[in-house]
Amino acid sequence: MPRPGQRARAIALSLLLLALFLGAWQAAVSGGGGTAAQMDPDYAALMGTAATQGASAMPGPAQVATRLAELLADPFYDRGANDKGIGIQLGWSLLRVMLGYALAVLVAVPLGFLIGTSALLRQALDPFIQILKPISPLAWMPLALYTIKDSGRSAIFVIFICSVWPLLLNTAFGVASVRREWLNVARTLEVSRWRMAWRVILPAAAPTILTGMRISIGIAWLVIVAAEMLVGGTGIGYFVWNQWNNLSITDVIIAILLIGLVGMALDQLLAWAGRRVGYSE
Amino acid sequence: MNTRPHIALQGLRKLYPGNARPTFDEIWFDIMPGEFVCLIGHSGCGKTTLLNILAGLEQASGGTVIVEGRELTGPGLDRAVIFQSHALLPWMSVRENIAFAIRSRWPGWSRAEVEAHGQRYIDLVHLSGAERKKPAQLSGGMKQRVGIARALAIQPRILLMDEPFSALDALTRGALQDEVVAISATTRQTTFMITHDVDEAMLLADRIVLMTSGPDARVAEIVENGLPRGRTRQELHRLPGYAALRNHLLDFLVERPAGRPADPRHPPLRRIGAAEHPATANPR
Numbered sequence: 001m002p003r004p005g006q007r008a009r010a011i012a013l014s015l016l017l018l019a020l021f022l023g024a025w026q027a028a029v030s031g032g033g034g035t036a037a038q039m040d041p042d043y044a045a046l047m048g049t050a051a052t053q054g055a056s057a058m059p060g061p062a063q064v065a066t067r068l069a070e071l072l073a074d075p076f077y078d079r080g081a082n083d084k085g086i087g088i089q090l091g092w093s094l095l096r097v098m099l100g101y102a103l104a105v106l107v108a109v110p111l112g113f114l115i116g117t118s119a120l121l122r123q124a125l126d127p128f129i130q131i132l133k134p135i136s137p138l139a140w141m142p143l144a145l146y147t148i149k150d151s152g153r154s155a156i157f158v159i160f161i162c163s164v165w166p167l168l169l170n171t172a173f174g175v176a177s178v179r180r181e182w183l184n185v186a187r188t189l190e191v192s193r194w195r196m197a198w199r200v201i202l203p204a205a206a207p208t209i210l211t212g213m214r215i216s217i218g219i220a221w222l223v224i225v226a227a228e229m230l231v232g233g234t235g236i237g238y239f240v241w242n243q244w245n246n247l248s249i250t251d252v253i254i255a256i257l258l259i260g261l262v263g264m265a266l267d268q269l270l271a272w273a274g275r276r277v278g279y280s281e
Numbered sequence: 282m283n284t285r286p287h288i289a290l291q292g293l294r295k296l297y298p299g300n301a302r303p304t305f306d307e308i309w310f311d312i313m314p315g316e317f318v319c320l321i322g323h324s325g326c327g328k329t330t331l332l333n334i335l336a337g338l339e340q341a342s343g344g345t346v347i348v349e350g351r352e353l354t355g356p357g358l359d360r361a362v363i364f365q366s367h368a369l370l371p372w373m374s375v376r377e378n379i380a381f382a383i384r385s386r387w388p389g390w391s392r393a394e395v396e397a398h399g400q401r402y403i404d405l406v407h408l409s410g411a412e413r414k415k416p417a418q419l420s421g422g423m424k425q426r427v428g429i430a431r432a433l434a435i436q437p438r439i440l441l442m443d444e445p446f447s448a449l450d451a452l453t454r455g456a457l458q459d460e461v462v463a464i465s466a467t468t469r470q471t472t473f474m475i476t477h478d479v480d481e482a483m484l485l486a487d488r489i490v491l492m493t494s495g496p497d498a499r500v501a502e503i504v505e506n507g508l509p510r511g512r513t514r515q516e517l518h519r520l521p522g523y524a525a526l527r528n529h530l531l532d533f534l535v536e537r538p539a540g541r542p543a544d545p546r547h548p549p550l551r552r553i554g555a556a557e558h559p560a561t562a563n564p565r
C-alpha cells in the first residue's frame with residue numbers, strides 16, 4: 001500500500017523530472033548546436049542547410065509547443081494527399097488498428113478456446129504457432145501487398161497477424177488453466193457445453209484473455225507506425241515519414257509524442273477492461 | 282432398513298495410470314435411503330477418489346456403482362457435491378453462485394422464482410446479508426456455507442461431502458456441524474461424507490465405513506453408530522457408549538491396519554455405542 005501523500009510526492013517528482021528534461025533539451029538546442037564539422041558529409045548534404053545551421057536544426061520545447069498548439073487547433077483539415085490534419089492521420093491509424101485487431105480477436109479468441117479445451121488440437125497446432133509467432137509482422141508485408149493488392153488492407157492484415165499470436169496463446173492458456181474444481185461444479189450440475197463455455201470457462205479465463213488483448217494492442221500500435229511508413233498514403237506512420245522528408249523535425253517530434261499518448265490511452269483502456277473482468281479467489 | 286440400497290458400491294477399483302498397484306480395490310458397501318454414512322481412512326487411501334467416482338466426476342477402473350437400481354454413468358443433478366475447497370465460482374456473488382445451480386436444476390424457472398428459492402437456502406445457512414458479496418470477501422466458514430446452500434438448493438437425493446469442514450477452525454466447524462445436523466434431520470437426504478474427525482463422524486453418521494491404508498485399500502469394517510439418535514454436539518460426549526465408540530475408531534486410525542478382510546463383499550459389521558447390543562449381522 002502506498003503511504004498517504006506518496007502519490008502527491010510522486011506527481012511532484014514527475015513534474016520535476018519533466019522540467020529537468022525540458023530544460024536540458026532547451027539548453028542542448030540553444031547551446032553549441034550540431035557542428036557541421038563533425039557531421040558525416042553525406043548526411044550533411046542530405047539534410048541541407050537545416051542541419052548545418054546549428055542551433056535551428058533541432059527544435060526546442062517552446063517551438064514544439066507552439067507547433068503542437070497550431071496542429072491541435074485544426075486537427076481535421078484535409079488539403080490533399082500530403083497535407084492532412086494530425087487528427088485525421090491518427091484517426092486513420094486507429095481505424096486500421098481497430099479493424100485488424102477486431103479481426104484478430106474474432107479469430108483468436110474462439111480458436112484459442114478450442115485449443116485450450118482440446119489437448120489434441122493444442123499439440124497439433126503447436127508447431128505452426130511456434131513457427132509463425134516469431135515472424136516479424138512486417139515480413140508479411142510484401143506477401144500481403146502481393147495477394148491483397150491494396151496497401152490499406154495490407155496494413156490491416158499486418159495488424160491482424162501481429163495481434164493474433166498473443167491473443168491466441170493467452171486465450172488457450174487461460175482456458176486450459178481453468179481450475180478443475182470449477183469445471184467439476186458445472187459438471188455435477190449437468191450444465192450444457194454452451195453454458196459451461198459462457199458462464200464458467202469464459203469468465204474464469206477472462207483476465208488472462210484480457211492480458212493477451214492488452215499485449216496485442218500494444219504490439220499493434222507499435223507495428224502500425226512502421227507499416228504505414230512502408231505503405232504510405234495516410235496514417236500517423238506516414239505522417240512521420242512525410243514530415244521527415246519535409247525535414248520538419250518539429251512535426252516528427254510532435255507525432256512521436258502523440259503516438260506515445262495514444263498508445264498509453266489504448267493500454268489504459270484495456271487495463272481498465274481487465275480490472276472489470278478480474279476476480280480474486 | 283430392509284429396502285433396496287440407495288447407492289450400492291460393487292467391487293470398485295481404481296488404478297491410476299502409471300501406478301503399479303491400485304489405489305483401492307474390491308470396495309463393497311451399500312448406503313440405504315436416508316442414511317448418513319461417513320468414511321474414515323488415512324490420508325491417501327483414496328477417499329476423495331471414491332467420492333469423485335460416486336459423483337460421476339471420475340471413472341472407476343473396475344466395479345460398478347448402482348444408484349436407485351441403475352448403473353451410474355456420469356455426474357448428475359440427483360447428487361450434489363460439497364467440495365473440500367468449497368469450489369465457489371469467484372466471479373459470482375453468493376446469490377449468483379446459488380442461482381447458477383438453481384437454474385441448472387430448473388431451467389424454466391423465472392428470475393423471481395430463482396431468487397426466492399435461492400434466498401430460502403441463503404437464510405437456511407444463515408448467510409442473509411451477504412448475498413451480494415463475492416467469495417473472496419467471505420470467511421472460510423461462510424464460503425463453506427455457500428457451498429452447502431448451493432448443494433442443498435438443487436434438492437438432491439444424495440449429498441456427497443468431501444471433508445467439508447476440515448479447513449475450518451474448531452468453533453466454525455462446530456457451528457456448521459450443528460447446521461448439518463439440523464438440516465439432515467429435516468431433509469433426511471442420503472448423505473455420504475468423508476471426514477477425518479472422529480467426533481464429527483460419531484455426531485452425524487448412522488454408519489461409519491473404515492478404510493485400510495493404501496495402496497490397494499479395502500473396507501476394513503463398517504461400524505454402526507449405536508449412540509442414541511437426536512445427538513447434539515454438546516451432549517455427544519455424555520452419551521452412553523461414547524467412549525467405546527470413540528476408542529474403537531481411534532484405535533483403528535492409530536493402528537493403521539493394512540490387512541484385508543476375508544470377504545471384501547461383506548466387511549465385518551460392528552455395532553458400537555449402544556452398550557449392551559450385540560453386533561448385528563450385515564443387512565445384506
Ligand SMILES: Nc1ncnc2c1ncn2[C@@H]1O[C@H](COP(=O)(O)OP(=O)(O)OP(=O)(O)O)[C@@H](O)[C@H]1O
Nearest residue numbers: 297298304322323324325326327328329330331495
Ligand atoms: N490424478 C492422479 N494420478 C495419479 N495418482 C493419483 C491421482 N489422484 C490421486 N492419486 C493418488 O491416489 C491416492 C488417493 O488419492 P485421494 O486424493 O483419493 O486420497 P484421499 O484418501 O482423499 O487423501 P486425503 O485424506 O489426503 O484427502 C493417492 O495416493 C494419490 O497419490
Ligand SMILES: [Mg+2]
Nearest residue numbers: 328329330443
Ligand atoms: Mg481427499
